[in-house]
Structure formats: structure tokens, C-alpha cells
Amino acid sequence: MDFRFDIEFFKKCFADIVSVPSPVGFYSKLNSVIEKYALSFGEKVTYDNKSTAYITLDGEDNEKTVLIGAHADTLGLVVRTVDSDGMIRVRQLGGVNYSNLEGETATVHTRDGREYTGLLACQSHSVHVFDDARTAERNENTMILILDEDVKCKDEVRALGILNGDFISIDPRCQFTENGYIKSRFIDDKAAVACCFTMLKYFKDNNLKPKYKTIFAFPYSEEIGLGGTYVPEGVSEYIALDIGLIGPGYEGSERAVSICAKDATAPYDYELTTRLINYAKSAKCDYAVDIFYHYGTDGNAAMRAGNNLRAAAFGMAVYCSHGMERTHIDGIENTLKLLAAYLLDI
Numbered sequence: 001m002d003f004r005f006d007i008e009f010f011k012k013c014f015a016d017i018v019s020v021p022s023p024v025g026f027y028s029k030l031n032s033v034i035e036k037y038a039l040s041f042g043e044k045v046t047y048d049n050k051s052t053a054y055i056t057l058d059g060e061d062n063e064k065t066v067l068i069g070a071h072a073d074t075l076g077l078v079v080r081t082v083d084s085d086g087m088i089r090v091r092q093l094g095g096v097n098y099s100n101l102e103g104e105t106a107t108v109h110t111r112d113g114r115e116y117t118g119l120l121a122c123q124s125h126s127v128h129v130f131d132d133a134r135t136a137e138r139n140e141n142t143m144i145l146i147l148d149e150d151v152k153c154k155d156e157v158r159a160l161g162i163l164n165g166d167f168i169s170i171d172p173r174c175q176f177t178e179n180g181y182i183k184s185r186f187i188d189d190k191a192a193v194a195c196c197f198t199m200l201k202y203f204k205d206n207n208l209k210p211k212y213k214t215i216f217a218f219p220y221s222e223e224i225g226l227g228g229t230y231v232p233e234g235v236s237e238y239i240a241l242d243i244g245l246i247g248p249g250y251e252g253s254e255r256a257v258s259i260c261a262k263d264a265t266a267p268y269d270y271e272l273t274t275r276l277i278n279y280a281k282s283a284k285c286d287y288a289v290d291i292f293y294h295y296g297t298d299g300n301a302a303m304r305a306g307n308n309l310r311a312a313a314f315g316m317a318v319y320c321s322h323g324m325e326r327t328h329i330d331g332i333e334n335t336l337k338l339l340a341a342y343l344l345d346i
Contacts, residue, residue, distance in 0.1 A: 003283065005202055005336045007329060011176055013037065014194035018186050021107065021169030023076020024093035027051040027220045030072055034193075034218055041200045048230060052219040055200070059212040066237040067215045068339070069298045070192035071222030074185070075322060077168035079108065080140070082154045088118070088145040090168060094223030098138040100323040105171040106145055110161040118147040120170075173324065180329040181254075187318050187325040191332065192241040193218060195316075199339055211345035219298060228298030229305040237272060237310050239342065240299035241335070243325075244290065244317030251288035252317035255330035257338050260313040262291040265300045269310035276312055279341035285334045288317075314338055 022030040034053045035045045046054045053072070076093040083089060088108070092098075101120050108116045123142050124130035136142055145168065151157050174184035182191070196216045203209070215235065219227035222242075231238060244250075244258020252258035259276050261268060273289075280287040299311035316331035 003202070003337050003340050005198055005333060006205070007333065009201055010194050010198040010332060013197050014182070014191055015174050017193050018172045018174050018184055018190040021109065021167075022072050022074055022220065023167055023169050024073045024223045025220055026076065026109065026167045026169070027072070034072070037197045038200075041204050043200065048232075050219070050221070050230060052217055052230070054218075054232065055216040057203070057210055057214045059210045059214060061211060062213040064212040064236060065215065065234045066212050066239065067217055067231065067235045068196060068239050068241055069217045069219065069228055070196050070241045071189045071220070071227045071298055072193055072218040073220040073223050073227070074188075074190070075223055076170060077106065079162060079164050079166040079168065081164055082157045082162070083144075084154050086147065086151040086153050086157050087123075088147065088157065088162070089140075090143060090145060091140060095322055097322050098140070098143050100320075101143070101170065102138060107169050107171075108145070108147070108162055109167045109169065111163060111166065112161055114161050116147055116149060116160060116162065118145045120145055181326060182329065182332075183324065183326045185324055187316070187327055188243040188321060189222065189241070191327065192243070192315055195241060195332065195336055195339060198336060199343070202336075202340065208344070210343040214343060222298050222301070225296060225301055228300075228302035231302050231307045231309065235307070235309055237312075238299045238302045238307070240297035240311065240313040241339065242297045242313055242315045243321060244288070244315055245292050245295060245321055246317050246319050250290045252290050253288070253331075254317055254319065254326065254328040255334070256286040256288050256317060257314055257331060257334035258317045259287060259289045260292055260295070260297070261289050263295045263297060263300055263313070264293055265296055265304065268299065268312045272310040272312040276314060276338065276342065280338050282346060283337040283341035285337050286330070287334060287338065
């Protein structure tokens with residue numbers, strides 16, 4: 001089938017969604033944006049008690065229910081403590097690589113709704129001042145957040161309303177190049193979220209229904225391994241729409257869709273993964289099948305939690321995962337083609 005997706009819509013949706021802070025567990029800002037996009041296609045959003053957002057579509061056959069999980073959480077930080085000189089110490093949310101956070105703008109979100117930007121830096125922040133500026137390890141004990149405020153002590157930071165445990169988001173710095181590359185933090189997994197809405201638009205524009213009852217799920221704790229642990233009743237297949245990886249020993253590329261056959265925990269369901277490979281062939285996708293070592297998805301989290309379902313995973317491959325990531329619009333289109341072929345069962 002010759003799929004034609006609205007790629008300009010995808011780009012606008014991704015840029016919009018990736019700009020909304022949603023580090024692990026911080027759902028208060030993005031859920032309203034998810035509701036806005038759902039409403040634009042005549043769909044409503046429901047929530048569980050973990051604030052996971054769901055959009056449910058009737059299928060041609062509602063005897064079977066499948067779920068597409070695109071996690072809405074990103075890597076982030078929380079305030080650990082404030083030093084006597086007003087510098088903020090942090091703890092990580094998810095698999096943060098501090099070496100590629102140095103020099104980034106970050107925002108502290110207080111419990112009463114205030115926001116303050118700052119600069120993430122190593123405490124040995126300058127080669128002109130510190131002998132170990134180049135060699136000091138970048139980790140939770142050496143990284144600081146320097147607020148963009150006139151504060152010189154702990155009491156002045158506390159007077160801003162900043163408390164230990166406040167969430168800290170990181171500037172995504174989203175860019176689109178003229179030749180199709182996408183560079184941004186949090187392509188993992190905001191690009192997958194945008195793919196879900198692009199698919200909703202495709203279904204509406206073409207007056208289509210998925211083959212089976214379909215739930216789109218947007219959990220907020222994938223980066224700590226908990227996003228898929230609760231699954232709505234009746235789901236028999238869980239597709240984790242998540243990034244693929246690029247590196248030595250991998251077949252994937254930025255222009256292809258990566259199908260994950262096994263992650264760090266276990267292989268994905270044999271029959272469902274085989275079906276995805278066949279869907280990729282029928283949809284004429286550029287695709288690769290890989291196993292990912294330092295990697296996991298909500299699909300395997302769902303299986304580990306004891307849910308009675310099959311799980312599989314696929315998505316656009318990126319360079320520099322958990323850093324300033326890069327993919328290509330061709331990889332997005334191939335991901336959309338595979339998603340459409342799965343949902344339509346063709």
C-alpha cells in the first residue's frame with residue numbers, strides 16, 4: 001500500500017511536544033497538550049491513577065485489543081540539595097549521561113508553579129581556573145546547576161521557592177535541517193508520541209479504522225523501567241514504539257525503522273515480532289532487525305509485571321541516544337509505514 005503521511009504535521013507536532021517539559025514523573029504540563037491534539041481529531045483522553053494518558057480507537061473488530069505505547073517521559077533531574085554558595089546539586093531521572101549535559105540550559109520547576117533557568121556545569125567549570133577542568137569525572141557529585149538569578153547563598157535560593165525534589169527539565173534544542181535530519185534531545189520518545197498523532201491524522205484524513213480496538217498509551221516512567229507495568233484490561237498485544245540504536249554490530253540506520261528482537265531483559269514475542277517483519281516487507285519499509293544490549297522498553301516492562309500479553313518493539317533509529325540525538329525524516333516515515341501496516345493488518 002502506498003502510504004502518504006502529513007510529514008509537515010509530524011514536524012510541527014514533534015517540535016511542539018518536545019518543547020514541553022516532561023522528565024520522569026512530571027506529567028502536569030504535557031497531558032494538556034496531548035488532550036489538545038486528541039481533541040483536534042475528535043478523540044478524548046482518559047487517565048489511570050499514574051496519570052498515563054490513553055486514546056482509544058474503535059476497530060473493525062473490537063473482540064481484540066492492541067496497545068501502542070509511546071512513552072511521554074524524558075530524562076531529567078531533580079534538586080538534591082543547595083550548597084552554601086547557592087549552587088544546586090542534582091540527582092538523575094533515568095539513564096542520564098552527565099558528560100553530554102555540561103553547558104546545557106535547564107529549568108527548575110517549583111511546587112508552586114514558578115520556573116527558573118540555569119546552567120548545568122561541572123564544579124571544575126573552567127580551564128582558566130581549575131587544574132582538573134578537563135579530567136574531572138562528570139557525575140552526580142561533580143555537576144552543579146548555576147541559577148540565572150542573583151543568588152549567592154542557600155537562603156536566597158530557598159527564598160525563590162526551590163525545594164529538594166523539585167523537577168529539573170533540560171532544553172531539548174530541536175532543529176530540522178533542510179536535507180531531512182532531526183537533531184534534538186528527547187527524540188526518545190517524543191518522536192514516537194508525534195508519530196501516534198500523525199497516525200491519528202492519517203486515519204481521520206482517510207476515513208480509516210484500525211483492524212482491532214487500539215489504545216494509544218503515553219506513560220511517564222519508561223526511563224526508570226516502570227512505564228508498562230500497568231496495562232488496561234483486555235490488551236493482548238503491546239507494541240512499544242521507541243527508538244532504535246545505531247552502532248557497531250547493529251544493522252539499523254537513521255533512515256530505516258528498527259525492529260527490536262531482544263533487549264537487555266529478554267527476547268520479544270516470537271510470533272508478533274515475525275509479524276512485524278512481514279508487515280515491514282508488505283509496506284515496503286526500509287527496516288532492520290537488531291538486538292539491543294543496554295536497552296529496555298515498556299513492552300518488556302509489561303511482560304515482567306506479569307501481564308498476559310505479547311510484546312514487541314520498533315521505532316526510528318537515532319545517533320547519540322540519551323544525548324543530543326539525531327535521526328532522519330526517512331526513519332520517521334518508515335516507522336509510520338510499519339505502524340500503519342500493523343494497525344491495519346495489511
